[in-house]
Amino acid sequence: MEPLLLKDRTAIAGIGQTAYAKSLPASELVLACQAVKAALADAGIHPSEVDGLSSYTLEPFMEVEVARNLGMGDVTWFSQVGYGGGAGCAVVGNAAMAVATGQCRVAVAWRSRKRGSAASRPWAQVGARIAGTGQWSRPWGLVRPVDEIAMLARRYMHEFGATRDHLANVALAFRKHANRNPAAMMHDKPMTRDDYIHSRWVSEPLCLFDNCLESDGAVAAVIVDASRAADLPQPTVLIHAFGQGLNTQHQTMTNYHRDDPLMGPAWACADVLWRHADVGPADVKVAQIYDAFSPLVPLSLEGYGFCKRGEGADFTNDGNIEWPDGALPVNTSGGGMSEAYVHGFNLIAEAVRQVRGTSTAQVLGADTALVTSGEGVPTSALVLREGGR
């Protein structure tokens, strides 16, 4: 039997978000309900029509609570994806598969996250004894996500001659973009290369500005059939291709035990993503790349095929990832490092805005956008395209 292809069968018809801030008084549930409500309003769809729910396993409440609060009717499909920041595009992609196969008609996907909540920082709840893969790293003081990624970053710098200047390229580009985006937490907070170089260490070779923000907020998206989307108020943003990936012998975060640890899950995800797409990296006009830590950006640029292995750092030179003149503007809302860290779901909203033509750093002719989720963990990605062409 021929596989049912997802290509262009579904669309993101609505996006919604809360304010982003270091601390919001509302609970994760309230934030999720606000973002989903806003996304449905954006799509012009009443909550009672929602029959599909897609979320991260790290949500601190059950998705049934969102249905109860928003007054949804009978929900016929619901699912969650694990691996934290690796989940984002898969949460949307799985909803698209459910819509494409008729398991539901209107799916909502979201992430609601508060920096201070226990569910947001599994590493900080280290008990006296560690089960699982953490027992092979935490006893020696390799505990935080930043430490785990810094280990790969140092090796990457060693193997390919990448420098802190390359990582600064990433941080500075995203900050520049955030300064055009009034919703970004780092709006009106410009950063210079000197600020970057002199910021405090967090885990050498990574400094404060190599890290994403600590933020509270929620973002949601509405996924419907493409033909339904064409009748809704917003420009149609087609889900052109979707991929998930975890490559052979991958170990989550402490991915040090495979033959080549610098080829992460992005490589496996890119393979299925581009295989299902009519386009390739050269057709992508704007990319939203998961940036919990700056080195994930060059690693992802390589994994998704924008350059060869080891060339991701140099790809960031000369403003190449900056709006408006770079060959591939990346994280045009500021990303996790300068807009907000909502486990990458804000990257999906920005990709939708780019294809709609409504970004605050709008790329001209952005008919094709890539969004990626967390590298260093089992991951996922989406290619979004303008409909009605």
Place this chain on the structure above:
Amino acid sequence: MGMVEAYPLPLIDSTTAPFWEATLRGELRMQTCASCGGMRFPPRPMCPRCGSLEHEWRLMSGRGAVWSFVVPHPPLLPAFMPLAPFNVVVVALDEGSALRMVGNLVASPDGPINEIDPGTIQIGQPVRVVFQRVADDVALPRWIRVEGEP
């Protein structure tokens, strides 16, 4: 060092017990498939090459080289705060380039994890394993530089 008790320690189960029992004897042993001979780390029940559940624990030379390292700074777990900044290394064992272990570079088996100047740590540095007893059932493998080599 009073902080040692507060380190997060491994939860030893039936899969990992032989590794930790060996460290108590001052031995570094890698899980080795009894069917195909492939070595694997971290330990797990099944051989990813041939699917066998049978395995033995092969004694390693204890030699390796620094593959990468980081220098964590605060904020950190309370146990590690007084020691910051310190080093954490990944060491590739001589017996297999993909046999890599997280550890600390120290000057002596029981030395603190911040006694080496991080500026002197180099990728590729040859090292050998030592063990620090941190609990009745746990001795942590750690690494000291091999004398006379870069």
